[in-house]
Amino acid sequence: MGAETSHLDYTPDPGPNDNNNNDNGNERPRENVNNADAGGSNAKQSWIYYSRPGDRAPPTSLPSWHPKYYNVEDIVNSDMDTMVDVTDKELEPATAISSNIGRKIAVVRHAESMxxxxxxxxxxxxxxxxxxxxxxxxxxxxPNRSKGLASYNVDPPITQIAKHASRILGEALAKETSIKWDNVVSAPELASAQTAAAIAFSTTGDKAFINIDETLYDFSHGKIDFMTPMELMKYDITVKSKPMKTREEGESSVLRVLSEFEKVQRQYTGNLIVVVGPTAFDAVVHRLIGRERGKMRKRPIIPQLACVILEKGPESWKLSSKQVLPFRINSSASILFDPISYYSK
Structure with missing residues (x-):
């Protein structure tokens, strides 16, 4: 290092053939190196810092640097201007895992569709x-869709009463449970997105936004050309993240939903409300608190706006003691949904 430099210098890591390292190969940071004679009136100081795992940070009086990390999905599916910086998430300490104990996830079946x-x-x-x-x-x-109105025949909206009922459920989740809900995540079907938007209006401080994840797509609905974020804006639904298109069918789709739900838990912090279709609802709840199933058997009837609040324990998920009252409306009025039936006997 030159004697006249006084700014922070980052020295590159030694190569594999560099024998100037110490015995264990983890050279400590060198600090406060005088570049002039001790006691000189014009003495200047330089800082040398080796950025390696385990090294302590450079002095607080000097600027620090660390690399930025981005989600691969954001790079593939988004413009550079819309990529999400997840540096803080990537650098979270391992002790953050224990803070998930007590975390709540409300799994909701979408409201009644047309x-x-x-x-x-x-x-x-x-x-x-x-x-x-x-x-x-x-x-x-x-509203018009890119594939025409025929898309509504396979991806229908919810009814007017269902929209009102969704807001009632949102109010119950906010007031009756006393739980602070941080994010609302929705499957890409229009019925799920509309239900999630109505619930988010009552439960989160970010009332205008929901997160849509196409990987939570309910495979029982068949192939659907989902509405784009711009098209959803015609329903006053604003999406935070771009959807990721997926087109699997059959048993592989069951495994895909379960796998992606695990990713949703890690991607979003705090207490979540996840709105999905009936088959995805059944698969997720079975995975978290129910008995394991090698193949998808006949699922129980999941009425509209069925809601289960799960709580993270030290080792597994369990039913939370804070549940909302069941919601019976229209065709589901005679259906009794009991989440206790998911537990292994």
Whole structure:
């Protein structure tokens, strides 16, 4: 190092053939190196810092540097301007894992869709690519989609009553449980997105946003051309993260949902509300608190807006002592949902 430099110098790591290292190969940082004679009036100091695992940080009076990390999915699916900086997440200490004990996740089945309430609604309400509501419980309008109105036949909206019911559930999650909910994550189906947006309006401080993850797609619905974030804005739904498109079917899709749900738990901090379709709901709850199943057997009937609040224990998930009352409405009025049935006997 030159004697005249007075700024912070980062010395590169020695190569494999460099024999000037100490015995254990982990040279300690050298600090406060005088570059002039001791006691000289113009004495200057330089700092040498080897950035290696285990080294202590450079002095607080000098600027520090560490690399930035980005999600691979963001790099692939997003513009550079929209990439999410996750440096803080990557550098979290291992002790943060223990802080997850007591964490809550509310798994919610989406509200009643038009296909469930009115099985023939599309042929009744759509003619010549024009939609007309025929019931007060029908949506007043249907915004255009990139694939045309025919997409609503396989990816329907929720009913007007269902939208109101979703807000009631959101209020119950916020007030009756006394739990602070930090994020609302939704499957990409329109019914799930609308349900999640209505719940988020009542439960989180970030009322205008939900997170959509296409990997939580309910495979029982068949192939769907999901609405884009721009199209969802026509429903007053604003998406934080870009969806990731996935197109699996069958048993591999069951494993995919379970695997991706594990990633959702790690990606989002705090207490989560996750809104999914009935088959994904059943698969997730079975994985977290139920008995293991090698193959997908006939699932129990999951009524609209079924909600289970799970709590992280030291070793596994369990039912939280804070649950909301069941919500029975329309076609699900006679269905009793009991999450206790998921426990192994």
């Amino acid at each position: 296909n469930e309430a009115f099985p023939r609604w599309y042929s009744y309400c759509v003619s010549n690519d024009h939609y007309t509501a025929k019931d007060l419980n029908h949506p007043a309008t249907l």
